Amino acid sequence: MPESGPRPIRLFDSFGMIPRMVRFFLLEKGIDLPRHEVDLLLGENRDPDYLKLNPSGQTPALELSDGTILGEGPVICEFVEEFQPDRPLIGTTAKERAITRMWWRRVELNICQPMILGFYYGEGLETYRTRMRCIPEAAIGMKEKARDGMRWLDGLLRGEWVAGPAFTVADIHLYSFLDEMAEKGQSIPDDCAALKSWLDRAGARPAAEMSLWRWRSAEEAPPGERPRISS
Numbered sequence: 752m753p754e755s756g757p758r759p760i761r762l763f764d765s766f767g768m769i770p771r772m773v774r775f776f777l778l779e780k781g782i783d784l785p786r787h788e789v790d791l792l793l794g795e796n797r798d799p800d801y802l803k804l805n806p807s808g809q810t811p812a813l814e815l816s817d818g819t820i821l822g823e824g825p826v827i828c829e830f831v832e833e834f835q836p837d838r839p840l841i842g843t844t845a846k847e848r849a850i851t852r853m854w855w856r857r858v859e860l861n862i863c864q865p866m867i868l869g870f871y872y873g874e875g876l877e878t879y880r881t882r883m884r885c886i887p888e889a890a891i892g893m894k895e896k897a898r899d900g901m902r903w904l905d906g907l908l909r910g911e912w913v914a915g916p917a918f919t920v921a922d923i924h925l926y927s928f929l930d931e932m933a934e935k936g937q938s939i940p941d942d943c944a945a946l947k948s949w950l951d952r953a954g955a956r957p958a959a960e961m962s963l964w965r966w967r968s969a970e971e972a973p974p975g976e977r978p979r980i981s982s
C-alpha cells in the first residue's frame with residue numbers, strides 16, 4: 752500500500768547503468784511513471800533548466816508531487832521502496848534491510864564504481880574528459896580492481912541471489928552494470944562460473960529486458976516536438 756505524502760510523478764531518465772537500475776527497480780515494483788528523456792549526448796543535463804532541478808547534472812532524477820527532485824539512483828530506490836513497500840526489494844525486517852544494504856554497498860564499491868571509472872578513463876575518455884576529472888593512467892587499474900571484486904563475489908556466492916534467498920536491489924544494481932559493461936569490454940572473468948550463472952538468472956527476469964534503454968533519437972523526435980524539461 753503506497754504511503755501518504757508526496758508521490759513520484761516523473762522520472763528524468765537516460766541511457767547508462769544507474770538510470771537502468773532505477774527503471775529495473777520500478778518495473779519490479781510494477782510502477783509506471785511518465786519519463787523525461789534527458790539527451791546526455793546533446794548536453795541537456797548541463798542545461799541551466801536541468802541544473803536548477805538537479806545540480807549534479809546527472810540522471811536519473813525523480814520528481815515528486817510536491818516539486819521535490821531526488822537525485823542519486825540508490826536514494827531514488829530507497830524512496831520508492833518506502834513509498835511502496837509491496838514487492839520488497841530492500842528486505843522486510845531491519846535485519847534483512849541491513850543485509851541487503853551491506854551487499855548493495857559492496858557490489859557498488861568493489862565492482863560497479865571501479866568498472867565505470869575504468870570506462871570513463873579508458874574507452875569513454877573523449878566523451879567524458881570535458882565533463883569530469885578523468886585519470887587516464889588509472890583506467891587499467893580500475894578495470895583490474897573491478898575484476899578483483901567480481902572474483903571475490905564469485906567465491907562468496909552461495910544462495911540464488913547476491914544478498915541471500917531473495918532477489919533485491921543489490922542484484923538489480925550489479926546486473927545493470929555487468930550486463931551493460933560486458934558490451935564495453937568489461938566482461939565477467941571466465942573463471943567466475945557462479946557469477947555467470949547468477950547473471951543468467953537475473954537476466955531471465957522480464958524486467959531485465961524491459962529496462963533496456965530504447966533511445967528515441969533526435970531524428971525520430973525533432974527538437975520542436977521534444978518535451979522541454981519544464982513541461
Ligand SMILES: N[C@@H](CCC(=O)N[C@@H](CS)C(=O)NCC(=O)O)C(=O)O
Nearest residue numbers: 766767769809810811823824825882
Ligand atoms: N551518483 C549518481 C551517478 C549517476 C550517473 O552516473 N549518471 C550518468 C548516467 S549515464 C550521467 O548522468 N552521466 C552524464 C554526466 O555525468 O555528464 C547516481 O547514483 O545517480
